[in-house]
Amino acid sequence: MTSIMNLTKIMEHYNTEDKCRAYLEELRWPGGPVCPTCGAKDTMRLGGREEVIRCKSCERQFTVKAGSIFNDSHLPLTKWFLATYILCASKKGVSALQLQGMLGIGGYKTAWYLCHRIREAMARANWGEPKLSGTIELDDTWIGGKALGMGHEHGRDNKTVVVGITERNGRLRMVVVPRLDSAEIAKAVRRYVSKDVEMIVSDEFAAYVPAVGPIFKKKYKRIKHAITYVEGNVHTNSIENRFSLLKRGIIGSWHKVSVKHLQRYLEEVSFRFSQRKNPALFSLTLLNLLSTDPLTFKALTRKRAA
Secondary structure, three states: OOOOOOHHHHHHOOOOHHHHHHHHOOOEEEEEEEOOOOOOEEEEEOOOEEEEEEEOOOOEEOOOOOOOOOOOOOOOOOHHHHHHHHHHHHOOOHHHHHHHHHHHHHHHHHHHHHHHHHHHHHHHHHHHHEEEEEEEEEEEEEEEOOOOOOOOOOOOOOOOEEEEEEEOOOOOOEEEEEEOOHHHHHHHHHHHOOOOOOEEEEEEOEEEEEEEHHHHHHHHEEOOOOOOOHHHHHOOOOHHHHHHHHHHHHHHHOHHHOOOOHHHHHHHHHHHHHOOOOOOOOHHHHHHHOOOOOOOOHHHHHOOOO
């Protein structure tokens, strides 16, 4: 993968379709093109159409975009590359409307669809990561309409609950849960957290005890915020800071996030934060765009989330 990138380098190195395509081929097929249909490596280029490859075994024609998130996209790869870099580099996210203006994309729907396909690739990258380890902090927050009350005990039917789990000084995962109860919290913990953690910390909310205690036993610590916010190395300051980052993105960049698509925004924030020190973040994202199944506009906009 390439060295650390900036916008100037992106514009210099990938300023033509051929350069973008060549780099995608390098990422997808380091040893040369492989037929996505039969897996054969004996291929040839079509004369006059360098981007089209023909498999000598099954005689199918394909390009580097076949079967990937790029599939059937009419946007130039140069704009895909710029959009990918901008989403990777924007700490608080970037809106589809802003991206539309920055890249000169014809319609808002096209820019919105582009952003969600990149988020889908970021989600895939998150799913392939090992479970969180080390010292873990666990908390929840509420996203959505005007608050109906304060504290866990009050009804918040117009809001969506998000559980956040982070390694202290490390990676982050956030997930939408239908209810803030011990069963849903336990499900999130089992999905994202390794059993070999050093310590896992939550606040005093009662539902965390049956969700976390039986799994981690003596490794589980609680901080009682009614008394103090820090007791030695027992605190949830890190995950609360991650939630602040998410909310700054919603308030300052996206402005409004639907419940249906909220998980993709959470995946974007989690991926970008977890990979913040990775010099190959841009290339990693492109690689996941290549290895993520196509996401159609119809699937993205149907009544139930894709």
